[in-house]
Amino acid sequence: MQYAFSFYRDQREQLFFCVRPDAETGLLIDQYKRRFLRERCLDGQLRDKGLLHITLHGAGRYEDLPKHIIAAARRAANAISMPPFWVTLYAIGSYPQSKGNIPLVLLARSNALQGLHQGMASEMRRNGFRADKSFNPHMTLHYCSQVIPEQPIEPISFVVREFVFIRSEWGLSRHNVIDRWPLQN
Secondary structure (H helix, E strand, O other), rough: OOOOOOOOOOOOEEEEEEEOOOOHHHHHHHHHHHHHHHHHHOOOOOOOHHHOOEEEEEEEEEOOOHHHHHHHHHHHHHOOOEEEEEEEEEEEOOOOOOOEEEEEEEEOOOOHHHHHHHHHHHHHOOOOOOOOOOOOOOOEEEEEEOOOOOOOOOOOOOEOOOOEEEEEEEOEEEEEEEEEEEOOO
16 A cells, blocks of 8 residues: 655655764764855854754655554564665765755765665565655755855765654754664674
8 A cells, every 4th residue: 555645845744764973973064064154154044963864765744643654664664684884975065956945965975875775665665655766865964045066075984873763843953763773783
């Protein structure tokens, strides 16, 4: 059965799977972001470093938090088994094909991250979700009104030790962890 997703702006909660940097790396990324914005005189509201993540898959937007969707998402995630792995953030720039409030992102690279995305896609489909086949791993730092061309950065790497299921309160910049799954050898 395919769950019906409603992707309307009036939906209050967005659900998604993601990986997040550890606290030390999150602080390093936040310091880099602040320096980059200051050096280029970019304005806009600063996002909290606690929101830093790389989205693996969305699980829809909802008015209320549906228990059957959370149960299906947990079944999909429970089927994933892989060891911890490294992710490298290698470039900064505006997210492609964005309009309006343009995301400034760090681009990520990792074969294992691609593997986690593909594994999650298979399990999500098996549990009734639509899942994106394409994956452009990135970490949103900021939203601004101008396009920043992609440029390399001094690489920032971190070990992914878990993936999490998040409930984002739409428009409030608040992420609540619903569940987490450790990656183990």
